[in-house]
Amino acid sequence: xxxxxxxxxxxxxxxxxxxxxxxxxxxxxxxxxxxxxxxxxxxxxxxxxxxxxxxxxxxxxxxxxxxxxxxxxxxxxxxxxxxxxxxxxxxxxxxxxxxxxxxxxxxxxxxxxxxxxxxxxxxxxxxx
Amino acid sequence: xxxxxxxxxxxxxxxxxxxxxxxxxxxxxxxxxxxxxxxxxxxxxxxxxxxxxxxxxxxxxxxxxxxxxxxxxxxxxxxxxxxxxxxxxxxxxxxxxxxxxxxxxxxxxxxxxxxxxxxxxxxxxxxx
DNA sequence: CACGATTAGCGAATTCTTTCGCTAAACCTG
DNA sequence: CAGGTTTAGCGAAAGAATTCGCTAATCGTG
Numbered sequence: 048x049x050x051x052x053x054x055x056x057x058x059x060x061x062x063x064x065x066x067x068x069x070x071x072x073x074x075x076x077x078x079x080x081x082x083x084x085x086x087x088x089x090x091x092x093x094x095x096x097x098x099x100x101x102x103x104x105x106x107x108x109x110x111x112x113x114x115x116x117x118x119x120x121x122x123x124x125x126x127x128x129x130x131x132x133x134x135x136x137x138x139x140x141x142x143x144x145x146x147x148x149x150x151x152x153x154x155x156x157x158x159x160x161x162x163x164x165x166x167x168x169x170x171x172x173x174x175x
Numbered sequence: 176x177x178x179x180x181x182x183x184x185x186x187x188x189x190x191x192x193x194x195x196x197x198x199x200x201x202x203x204x205x206x207x208x209x210x211x212x213x214x215x216x217x218x219x220x221x222x223x224x225x226x227x228x229x230x231x232x233x234x235x236x237x238x239x240x241x242x243x244x245x246x247x248x249x250x251x252x253x254x255x256x257x258x259x260x261x262x263x264x265x266x267x268x269x270x271x272x273x274x275x276x277x278x279x280x281x282x283x284x285x286x287x288x289x290x291x292x293x294x295x296x297x298x299x300x301x302x303x
Numbered sequence: 304c305a306c307g308a309t310t311a312g313c314g315a316a317t318t319c320t321t322t323c324g325c326t327a328a329a330c331c332t333g
Numbered sequence: 334c335a336g337g338t339t340t341a342g343c344g345a346a347a348g349a350a351t352t353c354g355c356t357a358a359t360c361g362t363g
Binding site for chain 1: 316
C-alpha cells in the first residue's frame with residue numbers, strides 16, 4: 048500500500064537544481080539565497096532538501112571545505128531529456144513528433160526561432 | 176508544513192485519463208480492465224481514484240445510468256498543453272524552442288516525421 | 304422475492320514530499 | 334578562549350498520492 052518515489056526530481060528539487068545549474072557549485076547559504084528569491088522558504092528546509100537530494104544522488108557534497116559546497120550530480124541536459132521522455136510517454140503516447148508539433152503550434156515561436164529549428168531539421172534530414 | 180497539490184494530474188490519474196481518452200466514456204469495470212492491463216491494481220483502487228478525480232474535476236460522472244459512466248472532463252490536447260508548459264517552465268527556462276530542438280536531436284525521428292514537422296514550420300513561417 | 308454477483312464508497316494505512324524547530328558543531332572576534 | 338554567529342543535521346509534523354479491506358447498495362436470475 049504505497050507510492051513509489053517519482054523517478055523524476057520533485058518540484059523543490061528541480062528548483063534547487065536550477066540554482067546549481069545557473070550558479071555552479073555553491074554553499075547552502077548561496078543556494079538558499081537564490082531559492083528564497085523565488086519561493087518563500089526557510090534555511091533549515093533548504094539544508095534538509097539538500098540532504099534528501101544527496102541521498103537520492105541528485106547532488107554531491109564537498110566536505111573538505113568549509114562551508115560545504117554542493118554541486119549538481121545530474122546535468123541540466125540529462126534532466127531535460129528524462130523529463131521530456133517522461134512527458135512523451137505519459138501524454139503523447141510515445142510520439143515525440145506529436146509533442147514537437149504541438150509545441151510549435153501552441154507556444155508561439157518567433158520567426159528566428161522557427162528558422163533555427165528548420166535549419167536543424169534540414170541538417171537532421173541530410174544526415175540520414 | 177505541507178505540500179501543495181500538484182496542478183498537473185498525477186501518475187495514476189494520467190493513466191486513467193489515458194484510458195478514457197482512448198475508450199471514451201466508460202463504467203468503472205471497463206476502465207479498470209484497461210488500467211489493470213498496464214498496471215497491477217485493485218478494483219477498489221480504481222473506484223477510489225475515480226472518486227478523487229471527480230472531486231478534482233478531472234472526470235465527470237453520469238449517475239443517471241447504471242452502472243455509472245465516467246468521462247474525462249479535460250481533453251487530451253489540453254492536458255498535453257499544460258504539461259508541456261510546465262516542463263518548459265521548470266526545465267527549459269521558459270524556452271519552448273530549446274525543448275523542441277532537444278526533442279528533435281534526442282528522440283530520433285524518422286525521415287517522414289522530420290518532413291512533416293518541416294512542412295508545419297514552413298507553414299507557420301508563411302503565416303507571419 | 305431470496306440470493307449470489309456486481310457496483311459504489313468510506314476510512315484507514317503507507318509512503319513520499321516538504322516543512323521547520325531545536326540541538327550541536329564549527330567558526331569568527333574581541 | 335568566551336560568547337555570539339553561522340552552518341549542519343535530526344526527527345517529527347502535516348499534507349499529498351496511492352493502496353485496499355470491508356460494508357452497503359444495487360442488480361439479475363431462478
